[in-house]
Amino acid sequence: MRRALLTLALAMPLMAACQLAMPGRGGPAADANPITGGSITTTTLDAAPLAASADAPDPAIPPAQSATDRNAATDAQPNNDTQPEARPTEVQPTEAAAPTAPVQSKSPSQIACEEDGGTWARAGDGGGMACIRQTRDGGKQCDSKSDCQGECLARSRTCAPIRPLFGCNTVLMDNGAEVNLCID
Numbered sequence: 001m002r003r004a005l006l007t008l009a010l011a012m013p014l015m016a017a018c019q020l021a022m023p024g025r026g027g028p029a030a031d032a033n034p035i036t037g038g039s040i041t042t043t044t045l046d047a048a049p050l051a052a053s054a055d056a057p058d059p060a061i062p063p064a065q066s067a068t069d070r071n072a073a074t075d076a077q078p079n080n081d082t083q084p085e086a087r088p089t090e091v092q093p094t095e096a097a098a099p100t101a102p103v104q105s106k107s108p109s110q111i112a113c114e115e116d117g118g119t120w121a122r123a124g125d126g127g128g129m130a131c132i133r134q135t136r137d138g139g140k141q142c143d144s145k146s147d148c149q150g151e152c153l154a155r156s157r158t159c160a161p162i163r164p165l166f167g168c169n170t171v172l173m174d175n176g177a178e179v180n181l182c183i184d
Contacts, residue, residue, distance in 0.1 A: 124166045124184045132162055144176045154178045 110120040113131035123130040135149040138161030142152035148159035154170040165171075168182040 123164075126184050130164065130166075132164075135159060135161060135163055138162070142172065144172050145174050151181065 106114075106120075109131070110129070113120050116131075116133070118131040118133040120129060121132050122128070123132060137147075137149050137159045140148070140159045142148050142157060142159050145152050150160040150163035151165050151169065152158075152172040153160055154172050157172075160169075160171075164183055165181070166183050168180060170178055171181045173179055
């Protein structure tokens with residue numbers, strides 16, 4: 001016991017020195033190093049994107065006329081006080097064309113499912129497609145499978161809201177016995 005206390009007493013000053021040398025404590029260790037890295041900068045998501053280079057003009061800002069362009073424009077126009085001053089036109093950003101999704105043809109099974117009021121969806125762990133239909137008695141109290149259009153869920157003693165019921169579920173059979181039903 002004494003040995004453990006002695007070890008702890010000797011280790012305390014070392015741990016305190018480590019904490020004082022941690023980044024953000026304001027000592028010489030606050031500078032960047034290979035382990036802690038440099039300072040962190042953050043930007044908000046709604047901030048304007050940075051320009052690719054300082055020399056590249058921003059397309060949203062109209063370009064300024066040079067002095068020679070202004071002189072040439074005033075020499076070309078007659079000096080008449082009734083004409084309004086020429087103003088540069090605004091540059092409108094062009095909208096990028098929205099990518100179009102490839103058109104997928106529907107299988108005869110999918111068409112039949114949707115015509116019958118079902119939803120064609122990916123189901124089960126295998127990733128296959130199946131027709132999912134809502135049951136007319138979903139949530140109703142039940143004591144056996146014969147009380148429901150789909151399955152009678154054992155834990156809640158209610159009819160399942162959809163069919164088929166994928167995954168592993170404890171259901172009640174026609175005789176009221178509980179079984180674990182797994183459909184992949």
